[in-house]
Amino acid sequence: MALTSSIKDKDWVSVRQAAAKLGSIKLGPTSSPTFAGISLTGLTTDSLIYSASGGTLTSLGVATNGKIPIGSTGAAPVL
Structure with missing residues (x-):
């Protein structure tokens, strides 16, 4: 599941929307985020x-x- 919708080339509206969505994500001490298939656990x-x-x-x-x-x-x- 993607955190944001895809960003289209030279489409600044989609860039702003993606940045706003990323800014609203709340991570806490029990979060286990995954980046590019790397799980940050252990x-x-x-x-x-x-x-x-x-x-x-x-x-x-x-x-x-x-x-x-x-x-x-x-x-x-x-x-």
């Missing part, structure tokens, strides 16, 4: 979320005091 609270290989969202985990994430090109970040 992620760890207060953790760093990054895009792993293949575009999947991955949770790094919760850092303890003083720890910072370290990244390296082509590799997943580590604490």
